[in-house]
Amino acid sequence: xxxxxxxxxxxxxxxxxxxxxxxxxxxxxxxxxxxxxxxxxxxxxxxxxxxxxxxxxxxxxxxxxxxxxxxxxxxxxxxxxxxxxxxxxxxxxxxxxxxxxxxxxxxxxxxxxxxxxxxxxxxxxxxxxxxxxxxxxxxxxxxxxxxxxxxxxxxxxxxxxxxxxxxxxxxxxxxxxxxxxxxxxxxxxxxxxxxxxxxx
Amino acid sequence: xxxxxxxxxxxxxxxxxxxxxxxxxxxxxxxxxxxxxxxxxxxxxxxxxxxxxxxxxxxxxxxxxxxxxxxxxxxxxxxxxxxxxxxxxxxxxxxxxxxxxxxxxxxxxxxxxxxxxxxxxxxxxxxxxxxxxxxxxxxxxxxxxxxxxxxxxxxxxxxxxxxxxxxxxxxxxxxxxxxxxxxxxxxxxxxxxxxxxxxx
Numbered sequence: 001x002x003x004x005x006x007x008x009x010x011x012x013x014x015x016x017x018x019x020x021x022x023x024x025x026x027x028x029x030x031x032x033x034x035x036x037x038x039x040x041x042x043x044x045x046x047x048x049x050x051x052x053x054x055x056x057x058x059x060x061x062x063x064x065x066x067x068x069x070x071x072x073x074x075x076x077x078x079x080x081x082x083x084x085x086x087x088x089x090x091x092x093x094x095x096x097x098x099x100x101x102x103x104x105x106x107x108x109x110x111x112x113x114x115x116x117x118x119x120x121x122x123x124x125x126x127x128x129x130x131x132x133x134x135x136x137x138x139x140x141x142x143x144x145x146x147x148x149x150x151x152x153x154x155x156x157x158x159x160x161x162x163x164x165x166x167x168x169x170x171x172x173x174x175x176x177x178x179x180x181x182x183x184x185x186x187x188x189x190x191x192x193x194x195x196x197x198x199x200x
Numbered sequence: 201x202x203x204x205x206x207x208x209x210x211x212x213x214x215x216x217x218x219x220x221x222x223x224x225x226x227x228x229x230x231x232x233x234x235x236x237x238x239x240x241x242x243x244x245x246x247x248x249x250x251x252x253x254x255x256x257x258x259x260x261x262x263x264x265x266x267x268x269x270x271x272x273x274x275x276x277x278x279x280x281x282x283x284x285x286x287x288x289x290x291x292x293x294x295x296x297x298x299x300x301x302x303x304x305x306x307x308x309x310x311x312x313x314x315x316x317x318x319x320x321x322x323x324x325x326x327x328x329x330x331x332x333x334x335x336x337x338x339x340x341x342x343x344x345x346x347x348x349x350x351x352x353x354x355x356x357x358x359x360x361x362x363x364x365x366x367x368x369x370x371x372x373x374x375x376x377x378x379x380x381x382x383x384x385x386x387x388x389x390x391x392x393x394x395x396x397x398x399x400x
Binding site for chain 1: 265266269272273274275276277278282283286289290292293294296297318320321322323324325326327332334335356360365366367368369370371372373374377380381383384385386387388390391392393394395396397398
């Protein structure tokens with residue numbers, strides 16, 4: 001099935017641009033409206049008159065999306081075909097991968113920020129959904145404009161109100177605890193995060 | 201697409217039992233062989249002569265799977281149709297949901313243990329995959345037989361060797377840190393786990 005979808009990249013057709021996005025941009029409309037109450041710089045899906053906020057698109061491969069991720073961690077070499085295949089694998093998992101990007105409308109549509117909300121489907125909690133915030137990165141040259149705050153806040157609201165998550169979590173370094181507390185994230189009593197890494 | 205798959209529950213056909221499972225049982229074969237070196241009670245997919253180890257099946261709805269989960273946390277009321285729909289939503293997300301169960305072969309195929317490995321697809325780390333161990337539960341009446349250890353060990357190996365995870369993590373209460381350390385899980389320096397819960 002992945003194979004079949006991987007060859008559907010001739011989409012969008014008939015002027016329908018929705019298919020070019022990783023997830024349905026309509027999900028964001030009411031979330032944008034709420035955010036506006038806190039920060040008047042957001043008008044529709046445009047922030048501060050120059051930044052477009054939208055789901056990841058296949059075209060972002062050509063606009064620096066992977067280079068942006070490299071500011072977070074190693075990415076290796078990724079061809080367009082590999083990017084496309086992974087994009088469609090994610091898209092095939094319905095209501096799961098919500099990658100939000102910020103496009104600099106004045107600089108060749110360069111992608112200058114991104115954050116991911118991943119939703120895990122459960123049987124517990126009445127077929128519940130658990131959200132996780134992953135891979136938060138703002139281009140070095142665009143920091144100090146509250147853009148990271150914008151993305152995390154939008155995706156936290158998306159998790160609660162559109163994805164119906166009963167819980168949302170994230171991992172972060174010590175110096176970012178204060179940043180995330182402003183959105184309602186906090187340590188939980190007696191709860192531990194354990195991890196192991198494998199050599200590749 | 202979910203809709204289409206949700207009506208495929210007449211499977212398996214032609215004696216092919218693979219389709220009844222949430223994930224491909226063949227993935228487990230080499231993992232079983234490795235585990236055997238540590239614990240001779242495992243023969244093929246049978247542990248201690250009485251417990252069948254296999255992927256979750258739709259039929260497990262009738263064999264106490266949800267009741268088992270209730271020993272972990274609240275599950276609410278879940279109809280067979282809802283269970284089936286969620287099962288196929290998970291199955292549609294290829295290489296993502298690996299729910300392993302233990303069936304008591306001597307007690308009407310009762311499900312007495314389960315653990316989940318969820319694999320998240322990434323763009324970072326050369327299109328990497330990140331694993332998470334979730335929802336570990338062994339029936340109260342079957343504790344003390346190393347069955348939890350068996351499931352966590354099998355899924356940790358699956359994550360590393362078959363799902364190609366670069367990292368695997370879990371959250372646990374203080375009293376279980378020692379249990380998970382035996383499989384290689386540990387705290388990471390300066391790494392924090394933050395969370396928030398939403399009223400439903």
